[in-house]
Amino acid sequence: MRNNKHFGSFTFKRMVAALAAVGVLGAGAAIAVQRNMTAPAVPQAAAAAPAVPANAAAGAPAPTPAPMIALPDFSVIASRNGPAVVNISTTGRVRTAMDDRDAFGDDPFAEFFRRFQGPQRGREIPSHGVGSGFIVSADGVILTNAHVVRDAREVTVKLTDRREFQAKVLGSDPKTDVAVLKIDAKNLPVVPLGRSTDLKVGEWVLAIGSPFGLESTVTAGVVSAKGRSLPDDSNVPFIQTDVAVNPGNSGGPLFNTRGEVVGINSQIYSQTGGYQGLSFAIPIDLANRIKDQIVATGKVVHARLGVTVQEVNQSFADSFNLESPEGALVANVEKGSPAEQAGLKPGDVIRKLNGQKIVASGDLPALVALATPGDKVTLEVWRQGKPVTLSGKLGNANERRSLAVMDDDEGTAKLRLGLALRPLDPLERRQAGLPSGLVIENAGGAAASAGVQPGDVLLSVNGRAVNSVEQVREMVGKSSKSVALLIQRGDERIFIPVRLG
Numbered sequence: 001m002r003n004n005k006h007f008g009s010f011t012f013k014r015m016v017a018a019l020a021a022v023g024v025l026g027a028g029a030a031i032a033v034q035r036n037m038t039a040p041a042v043p044q045a046a047a048a049a050p051a052v053p054a055n056a057a058a059g060a061p062a063p064t065p066a067p068m069i070a071l072p073d074f075s076v077i078a079s080r081n082g083p084a085v086v087n088i089s090t091t092g093r094v095r096t097a098m099d100d101r102d103a104f105g106d107d108p109f110a111e112f113f114r115r116f117q118g119p120q121r122g123r124e125i126p127s128h129g130v131g132s133g134f135i136v137s138a139d140g141v142i143l144t145n146a147h148v149v150r151d152a153r154e155v156t157v158k159l160t161d162r163r164e165f166q167a168k169v170l171g172s173d174p175k176t177d178v179a180v181l182k183i184d185a186k187n188l189p190v191v192p193l194g195r196s197t198d199l200k201v202g203e204w205v206l207a208i209g210s211p212f213g214l215e216s217t218v219t220a221g222v223v224s225a226k227g228r229s230l231p232d233d234s235n236v237p238f239i240q241t242d243v244a245v246n247p248g249n250s251g252g253p254l255f256n257t258r259g260e261v262v263g264i265n266s267q268i269y270s271q272t273g274g275y276q277g278l279s280f281a282i283p284i285d286l287a288n289r290i291k292d293q294i295v296a297t298g299k300v301v302h303a304r305l306g307v308t309v310q311e312v313n314q315s316f317a318d319s320f321n322l323e324s325p326e327g328a329l330v331a332n333v334e335k336g337s338p339a340e341q342a343g344l345k346p347g348d349v350i351r352k353l354n355g356q357k358i359v360a361s362g363d364l365p366a367l368v369a370l371a372t373p374g375d376k377v378t379l380e381v382w383r384q385g386k387p388v389t390l391s392g393k394l395g396n397a398n399e400r401r402s403l404a405v406m407d408d409d410e411g412t413a414k415l416r417l418g419l420a421l422r423p424l425d426p427l428e429r430r431q432a433g434l435p436s437g438l439v440i441e442n443a444g445g446a447a448a449s450a451g452v453q454p455g456d457v458l459l460s461v462n463g464r465a466v467n468s469v470e471q472v473r474e475m476v477g478k479s480s481k482s483v484a485l486l487i488q489r490g491d492e493r494i495f496i497p498v499r500l501g
Contacts, residue, residue: 456488
């Protein structure tokens with residue numbers, strides 16, 4: 001009985017949607033419908049004396065008909081730019097988790113063997129992925145998402161003419177989810193790049209990609225919002241649309257009505273894994289800047305201000321005598337950071353950066369993400385009921401991200417762990433499904449001898465979860481002989497003992 005109720009509800013919703021669709025089409029397609037229908041028989045009397053509106057009979061002016069709104073011809077954009085949109089397939093290998101029962105069965109000496117042989121690794125199995133991308137230069141440079149090619153050992157690009165190429169990953173930036181590929185080809189079709197800053201909310205946009213591996217799929221919608229900051233603290237000022245985007249669309253282009261790429265389709269909001277009306281694209285202005293850095297140097301540098309901010313709600317606005325609850329409330333200023341050098345203080349409310357208004361706190365890191373290290377910035381700040389203008393220069397985020405855990409001078413013994421660590425990016429946390437952890441960028445010394453590898457994620461030290469290099473340093477300093485590191489490697493979690501001293 002419960003299933004019948006659900007089915008009835010679903011049928012009713014579909015009926016309402018169908019009726020609504022008929023209503024929309026009825027006004028816009030009336031002329032076309034009349035051209036394809038035989039006119040009904042009309043009595044001669046009625047034909048000889050057509051009905052006259054009352055206001056016309058009284059001499060009143062006829063009402064002006066509402067202007068017809070012409071929809072964009074998406075077929076022109078699809079046919080012109082479709083050949084420059086590619087299908088991307090990746091292959092790699094992931095290691096499955098293996099516990100003691102997998103390795104030793106029900107052997108009563110399993111614990112002994114586990115301690116003697118160390119952590120057991122699961123077997124590697126092939127992994128496959130699909131995504132989209134688009135050609136930005138005739139010699140084979142392609143833009144896509146970083147998560148599309150993450151951990152890929154082989155990347156294959158397929159064109160609309162069915163030709164296939166092995167692609168090289170020139171570089172990727174997990175922080176913005178942008179990757180650049182290169183295929184060995186010439187005279188390829190390319191897409192024109194537009195300006196995402198020129199987009200307007202409500203403007204029509206078009207997506208081309210390979211949802212669920214279905215190549216050259218075209219979907220359309222409107223821009224729902226701009227500069228959207230997602231709850232995962234991402235610094236990307238996403239373009240929100242209602243364009244139908246599904247798994248496989250990732251990395252594909254978002255076009256405006258002039259056929260220019262204005263974004264890279266990157267994420268969807270979904271409770272089912274499929275499209276639910278909310279999709280998010282990386283602005284092409286940001287993606288193009290990342291692409292230029294990767295092509296030129298093979299790496300990406302990001303700007304850094306060095307503050308922790310939070311939302312300004314109505315209570316804060318009342319407390320600080322603000323006219324409206326807008327801006328980024330500075331909760332902490334890092335020592336020695338560009339923010340401290342510019343004169344920012346906890347309790348300041350940043351209202352504008354270089355003239356760009358900051359409404360939500362997420363607008364600030366999004367604007368900083370569009371800048372480059374060394375750029376000069378002007379900050380309009382609200383401090384103690386008065387406006388204050390500050391000037392400073394943005395720093396390099398990469399200089400602070402990689403910190404080494406080296407000798408602990410404060411300990412009684414000289415301890416050397418030999419790891420270079422950095423916090424997980426928001427995108428890396430989301431993709432790995434981890435609430436916290438530190439990426440191991442380099443391993444040496446005792447840690448490398450124990451089997452720790454670059455690319456592993458350090459989750460805990462001696463059973464205590466770690467979120468910062470300082471916590472690792474503290475735990476190492478308290479240990480006299482060895483530490484137990486919980487490592488995430490692919491889909492596997494293993495404890496690795498590291499002997500110190």
